[in-house]
Amino acid sequence: MQVHQVSGTAHRPGTTPRTAREGSDPSKATIVDVARAAGVSTATVSRVLNDHPKVGSQLKARVLQAIKELGYRPSRVARSLRTRRNRVWALIISDIRTGPFFADLVRGVEDVAHGAGYSLFLCNTDEDPAKERAYMELALAENVGGLVLTPSSERTDLSPLINARTPFVLADRSLPTAHADTVIVDNVAGAYQAVSHLLAGGFQRIACITGPLQTTTGERRYAGYGKALVEAGHEVDESLVRVADFREAGGLQAMRQLLSGSDPPDALFVTNHLMAIGALQAIDEAGLAIPSDIAVVSFDDPPWSTLLRPPLSAVAQPAYDVGVESARLLLSRLEGYSGVARTVTLSPTLVVRGSSVPVPRATLGRR
Amino acid sequence: MQVHQVSGTAHRPGTTPRTAREGSDPSKATIVDVARAAGVSTATVSRVLNDHPKVGSQLKARVLQAIKELGYRPSRVARSLRTRRNRVWALIISDIRTGPFFADLVRGVEDVAHGAGYSLFLCNTDEDPAKERAYMELALAENVGGLVLTPSSERTDLSPLINARTPFVLADRSLPTAHADTVIVDNVAGAYQAVSHLLAGGFQRIACITGPLQTTTGERRYAGYGKALVEAGHEVDESLVRVADFREAGGLQAMRQLLSGSDPPDALFVTNHLMAIGALQAIDEAGLAIPSDIAVVSFDDPPWSTLLRPPLSAVAQPAYDVGVESARLLLSRLEGYSGVARTVTLSPTLVVRGSSVPVPRATLGRR
DNA sequence: CCCTCCGAAGAAAACGATTTATAGAACTTC
DNA sequence: GAAGTTCTATAAATCGTTTTCTTCGGAGGG
Numbered sequence: 001m002q003v004h005q006v007s008g009t010a011h012r013p014g015t016t017p018r019t020a021r022e023g024s025d026p027s028k029a030t031i032v033d034v035a036r037a038a039g040v041s042t043a044t045v046s047r048v049l050n051d052h053p054k055v056g057s058q059l060k061a062r063v064l065q066a067i068k069e070l071g072y073r074p075s076r077v078a079r080s081l082r083t084r085r086n087r088v089w090a091l092i093i094s095d096i097r098t099g100p101f102f103a104d105l106v107r108g109v110e111d112v113a114h115g116a117g118y119s120l121f122l123c124n125t126d127e128d129p130a131k132e133r134a135y136m137e138l139a140l141a142e143n144v145g146g147l148v149l150t151p152s153s154e155r156t157d158l159s160p161l162i163n164a165r166t167p168f169v170l171a172d173r174s175l176p177t178a179h180a181d182t183v184i185v186d187n188v189a190g191a192y193q194a195v196s197h198l199l200a201g202g203f204q205r206i207a208c209i210t211g212p213l214q215t216t217t218g219e220r221r222y223a224g225y226g227k228a229l230v231e232a233g234h235e236v237d238e239s240l241v242r243v244a245d246f247r248e249a250g251g252l253q254a255m256r257q258l259l260s261g262s263d264p265p266d267a268l269f270v271t272n273h274l275m276a277i278g279a280l281q282a283i284d285e286a287g288l289a290i291p292s293d294i295a296v297v298s299f300d301d302p303p304w305s306t307l308l309r310p311p312l313s314a315v316a317q318p319a320y321d322v323g324v325e326s327a328r329l330l331l332s333r334l335e336g337y338s339g340v341a342r343t344v345t346l347s348p349t350l351v352v353r354g355s356s357v358p359v360p361r362a363t364l365g366r367r
Numbered sequence: 368m369q370v371h372q373v374s375g376t377a378h379r380p381g382t383t384p385r386t387a388r389e390g391s392d393p394s395k396a397t398i399v400d401v402a403r404a405a406g407v408s409t410a411t412v413s414r415v416l417n418d419h420p421k422v423g424s425q426l427k428a429r430v431l432q433a434i435k436e437l438g439y440r441p442s443r444v445a446r447s448l449r450t451r452r453n454r455v456w457a458l459i460i461s462d463i464r465t466g467p468f469f470a471d472l473v474r475g476v477e478d479v480a481h482g483a484g485y486s487l488f489l490c491n492t493d494e495d496p497a498k499e500r501a502y503m504e505l506a507l508a509e510n511v512g513g514l515v516l517t518p519s520s521e522r523t524d525l526s527p528l529i530n531a532r533t534p535f536v537l538a539d540r541s542l543p544t545a546h547a548d549t550v551i552v553d554n555v556a557g558a559y560q561a562v563s564h565l566l567a568g569g570f571q572r573i574a575c576i577t578g579p580l581q582t583t584t585g586e587r588r589y590a591g592y593g594k595a596l597v598e599a600g601h602e603v604d605e606s607l608v609r610v611a612d613f614r615e616a617g618g619l620q621a622m623r624q625l626l627s628g629s630d631p632p633d634a635l636f637v638t639n640h641l642m643a644i645g646a647l648q649a650i651d652e653a654g655l656a657i658p659s660d661i662a663v664v665s666f667d668d669p670p671w672s673t674l675l676r677p678p679l680s681a682v683a684q685p686a687y688d689v690g691v692e693s694a695r696l697l698l699s700r701l702e703g704y705s706g707v708a709r710t711v712t713l714s715p716t717l718v719v720r721g722s723s724v725p726v727p728r729a730t731l732g733r734r
Numbered sequence: 735c736c737c738t739c740c741g742a743a744g745a746a747a748a749c750g751a752t753t754t755a756t757a758g759a760a761c762t763t764c
Numbered sequence: 765g766a767a768g769t770t771c772t773a774t775a776a777a778t779c780g781t782t783t784t785c786t787t788c789g790g791a792g793g794g
Contacts, residue, residue, distance in 0.1 A: 028531065028532075030779090030780055030781085031780060031781060031782095032780080040743075040744085041743065041744045041745075042744090042745095042780085042781080042782090043743070043744060043745080043746095043782080043783080043784095044742090044743060044744075045781095046781070046782055046783080047743090047782095049781095049782095050782085054741070054742060054743090055742075055743085056742065056743085059742090059743080071530070073504065073507065073508055074508065074780085074781075075448070075508060075510065075779090075780050075781070076505070076508040076509050076510075076781095077444055077447050077448045077453075077508075077509065077510045077779090077780080077781090078448055078749090078779070078780035078781040078782090079780080079781055079782075080444050080749095080781090081442070081444045081445050081448055081749050081750065081751085081779090081780080081781070081782095082748075082749050082780080082781045082782045082783085083749085083781080083782065083783095084749070086444075088505075088509070096463060096469075096470045096473060096489075097467060097470040097471070097474075100464060102463075103463045103464040104464070106463055106491060107464075107491075107493075110491060119490075119501070119502070119505050120490070120491075121488035121489065121490070122463075122488065122489035122490070122491065123486075123487070123488070123489070124473060124474075124477060124487075124489065126474075134486070135486070137440065138443070138455075138486050140440060141440055141441065141442060141443040141444075142443050142444065142455070142509075143442065143443075143444045160440075163438065164395065165395075248670060274670070277670050277671055277674060280674050281673065281674070284674075302671070303615060303641075303644050304644055304669070304671045304674075306648065307644060307647050307648070307651075307671075307675055308674055308675065308676075309676050397749090397750055397751085398750060398751060398752095399750080399751095407773075407774085408773065408774045408775075409750090409751080409752090409774090409775095410752080410753075410754095410773070410774060410775080410776095411772090411773060411774080412751095413751070413752055413753080414752095414753095414773090416751090416752095417752085421771070421772060421773090422772075422773085423771095423772065423773085426772085426773080441750085441751070442749090442750055442751065443751095444749090444750075444751085445749070445750035445751035445752090445779090446750080446751050446752075447751090447779095448749090448750080448751075448752095448778095448779050448780065448781090449750080449751050449752045449753085449778070449779050450751085450752065450753095450779085451779070
């Protein structure tokens with residue numbers, strides 16, 4: 001679809017330049033207009049804009065005056081073209097819907113970026129590799145200074161970024177292939193804590209609903225689940241494990257399956273909060289009580305977890321800090337660091353609430 | 368803080384041009400490199416890129432070949448500078464944290480934008496007028512094709528956008544001052560439905576926790592609350608109304624205050640889901656039962672509302688459609704529509720669940 | 735008094751694309 | 765075969781900045 005150009009400024013190469021127009025149309029003033037109004041050259045205006053030292057104070061005043069009068073706003077497009085640099089970052093995230101986690105992450109990146117004089121463009125990929133690729137290309141074509149991204153899958157191709165020598169940082173998810181600066185949460189440790197806690201509570205048949213195993217988060221959290229079981233002398237019972245899609249519908253379906261078996265689980269570890277919603281729904285459908293019939297621990301600690309009865313135990317992630325650390329790594333690259341790739345690992349913390357503490361015998365009897 | 372430039376490409380004006388380097392550094396190839404490789408002029412390459420009709424098929428093939436070989440990616444910066452147009456929109460939202468509402472809105476805008484060949488940059492203002500202003504300026508300086516924004520307050524100044532003649536649409540919140548294309552949810556109707564429903568249930572002292580009255584949403588939802596009361600022959604009791612900040616903490620505090628009075632409310636209408644979380648927390652602290660002691664209806668219908676006991680009644684907003692309609696309005700401007708400002712109003716729907724249905728006498732007696 | 739040096743301001747060349755005017759080549763048509 | 769007519773492809777101008785390099789005027793030194 002082609003946009004029809006309203007060609008108010010079109011003119012033949014040989015005719016009078018468009019800067020002939022005066023006064024009106026304030027925001028479209030260019031550096032040439034400013035230079036003319038101040039009676040100086042564009043070079044001088046440019047120097048004032050970037051406050052270079054060697055510019056006379058009275059000239060500077062005149063230029064500033066002209067800038068104000070014309071409402072002049074330098075074109076970042078032209079600047080970016082000339083300097084081959086742009087004080088903007090792109091932050092490519094896989095799904096803004098994924099609750100407070102990405103929101104806090106964004107906030108963390110933004111705070112650091114702003115502090116360092118960068119602005120942030122967000123791009124939402126919906127976990128779609130094609131959109132992810134498109135946004136990477138867009139960011140490069142727009143000449144961003146750097147980018148932070150949460151790769152949608154293990155097969156995400158970073159080569160465009162590498163070829164373009166544009167610095168980037170992976171946040172929340174690592175890629176085994178390319179060694180790049182990465183910030184992750186210690187998913188294994190988080191899952192390990194959660195499952196160990198359930199084991200300590202005496203639960204025997206602990207189920208796990210995890211996300212796609214191609215994602216770091218899905219795979220690592222499952223790994224932590226397995227590690228806790230094995231260390232405690234149990235073995236992983238595949239019939240208690242379901243791989244879903246990190247969404248509500250997936251959690252619902254997985255839990256229904258788990259509960260329909262002949263020997264259903266007495267506890268559940270679910271690796272994100274959306275799937276937790278679905279799973280809790282399924283538990284409710286089945287008329288089971290938490291934690292007496294089945295205990296539950298979730299990954300992600302959404303604000304509503306305390307509203308449930310019983311309140312939901314969960315592994316809280318330092319999302320804001322993931323953002324902050326990602327931004328810091330990116331910043332260090334932009335400031336010239338060109339050494340080996342670094343990985344920052346942050347620890348999640350288990351928050352124990354009612355959904356996972358075993359019910360005392362006396363109460364249990366009442367059931 | 369100044370980034371040190373690694374000046375690999377710097378050269379004196381008189382010396383050999385940088386395009387002398389061959390082969391390596393694939394992604395930094397320019398249109399000149401492609402032209403050279405294909406043995407044509409840059410004009411021809413440009414025509415191939417924008418598939419203009421008048422270009423010989425074999426030349427076209429040679430050019431495409433060269434593009435592929437060099438891994439050439441046209442610079443959107445240069446293109447945007449030259450054409451004074453950019454197929455990118457900015458979507459400035461006030462707070463990504465505000466649950467699924469903005470997330471769905473973003474998705475709606477994005478779907479339409481992509482369909483029309485536009486990409487989307489998101490900007491998050493945290494309801495901060497300064498950040499909002501800065502992002503508006505950034506979007507203009509980056510020469511975006513258009514923007515969708517959710518103004519942070521009534522005093523948001525749109526004049527930069529108007530002066531720059533960059534088309535824009537207001538989403539979710541309208542501004543009384545400037546008449547601009549706007550898409551809003553019928554907040555009055557939503558609140559009216561919710562409160563009428565409570566009145567029909569026989570509740571007498573219906574409290575309201577709303578957001579800042581400078582925001583359309585805060586003010587209109589409060590207006591709907593008042594309208595329902597007045598139409599039913601009641602009058603608005605100011606002591607039952609609290610203005611908070613649309614966040615959890617605000618809801619918590621407001622509800623604590625409401626419950627501490629001598630004659631507490633028997634029902635609550637709360638105008639967004641974050642404040643609902645806080646309010647529910649306060650109700651729980653006070654040891655009150657829902658709905659027998661106090662009934663609750665919330666604006667926004669988050670996915671977890673069915674998990675509560677009793678499940679939470681709520682006014683569901685067509686967030687995705689707000690996004691879609693906003694994008695459509697913007698698109699029509701970009702396609703040349705230059706008529707009067709339009710306002711699209713979408714209706715929310717009340718979802719009645721257990722938190723607001725009066726308890727039968729028999730059960731009530733048991734309390 | 736002349737030469738050198740220094741600093742501030744300007745002229746002009748980039749950056750990488752699009753687009754207009756123009757130059758050729760190929761084809762009619764007489 | 766020459767003139768007129770299409771077509772294609774190229775040259776060159778242009779978008780709005782930054783950044784050299786150059787220039788110009790004045791200050792300082794011998």
